[in-house]
Amino acid sequence: MKRSEIVDWALEVSEDIDFGAARRWIADKPGRKAVGYLPVYAPRELIRACGMLPVGIHGAGERLEIIRGDAFYQSYICHLPRSVVELAQSGRLDFLSGVLFPATCDVIRNLSGVWQLLYPKLYVRYLDLPQVAEPELASDFWREELAVLARDLGQIAGAPPSDAALREAIGAYNEARQLIRELYRARRDAPWSVPTEELYLLLRAGEAVPLEEFVARARAYLAAVEAEPGRVRDRARVIVVGAFCEQPPIGLIKTIERAGCFIVDDDFLLGNRMIGEDVRLDGDPLTNLAEAFVRHSVRNSTLYEPDPAGKRRLIRERAAEARADGVLFAAASFCDPALLDRPMLRAGAEEAGIACIAFQFAENTGQFQQFREQAGTFADAIKLWGGA
């Protein structure tokens, strides 16, 4: 499979706000069902173990005019929920048999309530992720939550997931996470070979198709990258921090990289990488999933940071690992987690002498000139003087 074919496929799937791939998968076999989930992290293994298709709901970006959604949200609330409501109210999510709303922020949390009011017959679950510092307490709580979710999803599917099915699903997602880590490593080592635009589209498409299809395409993409590594180029290496929930328009990602930066780490579609290590396959699958989240989830703005020095250290560590020259704090407008965290993260970065700039976007931002100028100036400053 050619690299361009994979990217074209990813673009087509990512931009399909009617979720054609998921609908086709359902239609292929009687009795098939799909369950959606909002950002950031949902345990997709449970959906798969019940024989259903997990589908990521990340809004419609600039591809959908918001008419009904604006009647649900005030101007000072981020764009994602109005876009998701618009998708639902226009019938584009009617193929889903349930929707999961993770504990990302109060807007996503309350969106679960909006769903309960709008669609009282649909399965809606708020996923209260464990936040406490004590691993045993957190794991026990999260395992219980997972057990309830598995039971409920089993009712939708017609039968509860067996341990064997759960282990198969965990194994499948372990493989996908390994592959994604490999893709991120490849980009970090040779960002000229793996444009973030392509990596992003691949991951975004991966959340709308069966896992096997994503894994096959991602493997082919990785092989294509290795076969055609591209010409080495020198640009400012940057991390884009803060876009873990509402996603930036693809044009913004392109703009950053065309303005003289290589993105070498990011928060985009973070749920794919939330668990940083393989989940164990032996023993009780739900306990293993719970333990993996509690002990190996990547630190981010949606989770409590028990280490007092943790926030300031985080960007330093990420920059060192990615060999980054600078950080772009790119938060969605009105995004509480990203914007409230930013002063702490930025202070840590600046203490370590890491150059930073900050801007805000919305998923439907259509003008990129200001970002081009900011990112270009930032890249020039790094290259000329080693900092902004």
Place this chain on the structure above:
Amino acid sequence: MSESEKDLSMLLQKDMLAEHYRRLEAAPETGEPVVYTFVPGNLTELIRSFGALPVLPEINALQSAMRGKSQGYIAAAEKAGHSEDVCSYVKCDIGMLKAGNVSPTGTRLPKPDLLLLSYTGCYTFMKWFELLREEYRCPMVFLQIPYQGDGEQSPAMRQYVARQIRESLIPALEKATGRAFDEERLRENLRMSAAAEDDLVAVLQSAKKTPSPIDAYFGAVYYVGPIFSAFRGTEEGLAYYRTLRQEVEGRVARGEGPTTPSGRLDRQKYRLVVEGPPNWTHFREFWRMFADEEAVVVASTYSKVGGTYDLGFRHDPADPLGTLADYCSGCYTNRNLPSRVEMLARYAEEYRADGFLIHSVKSCNSFSAGQLPMLREVERRTGIPGAFIESDLVDPRYFSAANLKNRLESYFQMLDARKAGVPA
């Protein structure tokens, strides 16, 4: 309101607060430990059982706003890198801290010996205390209160909270205060809480009468003040609620309405249910917009952010940790949207409301996100007309008096038309 226009309970509360801030200022000398925590899910009885004094940052922020100090504090925080888009309570608090941590009453606030992050119904709380921890470099303990996403607290959720209190909070409080946990003292505090809660509920439910002897939104801010802040489970709190209840029962006997900035509101043309927190920067001006139109609020949800006692909950000394879990779980913003709608619809019916109003604040997504569909749902269920107005908690830039007044006047005209049988 001038001193002469204030109720006895208001003056009593003013003295209680002044004394509390005085003790806080003296804490570094007297050695009284200080614990910062939040209003929703506050464990005042537990904190007090260790002989510690609670500090509630939201109360400081709103008090600063009522005294005209929040604008400068917010500007200072934004200058220091805090976004214009985030909660103004947080920025007001950070700005106050940067300006020397002088409390709204002019006394100096002590540093916390412990930040008790009760993560109840508000995501921002987590970031707020992470930010304060950076400033104070002090210990912090985290209490996760699971959200009632399904409209109830499951036994597992209750057990999780009780276990955190036992295994994390109590050891952290013991370490911070240097005192051992005294369960009997906690039980005694809980007993006093339950008694005060009885009185508070009697006061809130007096609004079912006509005329209502209270304003259950603006006036209720005063009524819930002690029980939402530092005085639940204390002798002073108990005495305050006894006085308040007598005062309100006196008004009922005399057929009087509540004291408002526009005088006593005996003539009450509109009975309203209100959802959302008030604006604090223009609190009295905002209240006057209602009082001048002879509108009284008979029930509100804001007066339930620190506990939903009117739904039947009372602190239970027989089960100290379990009851604290129940308390936290039941706070208004920890309830899902269908439960909130249910409460509002019930208020509209039980309090015989003419109208239902949402005051949406920019700062608080925990309240604001989803209020528009809630409005439509309450209207659908109750048949009473709703209205939607917007401003902010403590950022005066978002308070537009003319706009609010226009909207309210139009709304009251619509209620008039409806009462007169004219189609709106």
